[in-house]
Amino acid sequence: MHAVTYFDGEAWRAGTAGLVDGRVRLSDLEPTADPPRLDGVISGGYTDHHVHLQLVDHMLLAGSTLGRVVDLGANPEVVVRLGAGAVDIAFAGAFLTPVGGYPSDREWAPAGSVREIADADAAAVAITEMADAGARRIKVASNAHAGPVFDDALFRTIVELAAARSLPVVAHTEGRGQAQRAARLGATQLAHAPFTERLDDAEIAEQAASVSWISTLAIHSGADLTIALDNVRRFHAAGGILRYGTDMGNGPTPVGLNAGELAALRDAGLDDTALLQALAPVDPLDPASVLLFFPGATPATADPLHARPLTADDLKV
Incomplete structure (x- = not known):
């Protein structure tokens, strides 16, 4: 048994770690005696909130x-x-988009990954199919730069149908006003931090109060990156919830932790604790959780890039 410090997803906690049937298990019970202390800190495995597994070697x-x-x-x-x-692996299933909407015309979109929705009946069928397949959220495309977008009524209907199955709506938004419109119509998360327009401070405050953003900063360059970083910097300062996501599969992205995304989030003002919160580690107390070890680190020096899987050998005295 070792005394340990671990990150519970929001803050650092004291606990213990030991071996159960040859596997490392973490407990939130503080040690009552004086066991050896693990030289380093622990978290659960990180979360990438935006991937496309059909486009990578999963x-x-x-x-x-x-x-x-x-x-x-x-x-x-x-x-x-x-x-x-x-x-x-959690998933949304197919993009829901208007007839002819993004990304229905993209060569990279695998067969069955896009569902063109003409009306409320078609939306109901698609959402039922996604929910029955095991989807944990619904993805809506609202890209005014690449085709039609849903009108307000149909967007709201999709949100209501998804809510009836306890599924939040994640919106891909591009084009002036689309991020604000998606939030106003009931989306709870944006699949990308807004990158096609600079939101003013009042709009940022509204966003911070109603939706979370998935970062996906490292896929951008030039003006798009400048806009996205500025929006994220102010969104974070306003108390908005940021989630680490890379759009894995969009170009030559790594299948794993993306150092470029972490660097961009730091550029946007996230400190070490905020960065770990954005990574939303899996509950380390869950017996099925991947446990990560930051050798020799303290909470103040725990760099996500320096973590590795915790092994039984790490608990040897």
Whole structure:
């Protein structure tokens, strides 16, 4: 048994770690005696909140420091069958988009990963299918730069139908006014930090009060990156909830932790604790959780890039 310091997703806590059937298990019970202290700190495996597993070799996740990934656009019949070791896979299923809307015309979109929605009846059928397949959220495309977007009434209907199945709506927004419109119509998360327009401070405050943002900063360059960083910097300062996400599969992104995304989040003003909160580690007290070890680190020096899986050998006295 070792005394340990671990990150519970929001803050650092004291606990103990020991071996159970040869595997490391973490407890939130503080040691009552004076056991040896682990030289380093612990967290659960990180979460990438925006991936596309059909566009990468998903089996590489098993060797990464990710403990959970959220697929935001895939054929539900395919993604539900995927496995990646101890990494939890959550998914939204297919993009829901208007007829002719983004990304229905994109060559990179696998068959079955986009559902064109003409009306409320079609939306009901699609959401039922995604929910029955095991989706944990619904993805809506609202890209005014690349085709039509849903009118307000149909967008609200999709949100209501999803809510009836206890599914939040994640919106891909591009184009002037689309981020604000999605938030106003009931989306609870933006799949990308807004990058096509600078939101004013009042709009940032409204966003911070109503939706969370998935970062995906490292996929951008030039003006898009400048705009996104400025928006994220002010959103974070306003108390908005940021979630680490990379749009994995969008170009040559790593299948694992993305150093470029972490660097961009630091550029946007996230300190060490805020960065770990954005990474939303899986509950380290869950017996199925991937446990990460930051050798020799303290809470003040725990760099996510320096973590590795915790092993039984780390608990040897």
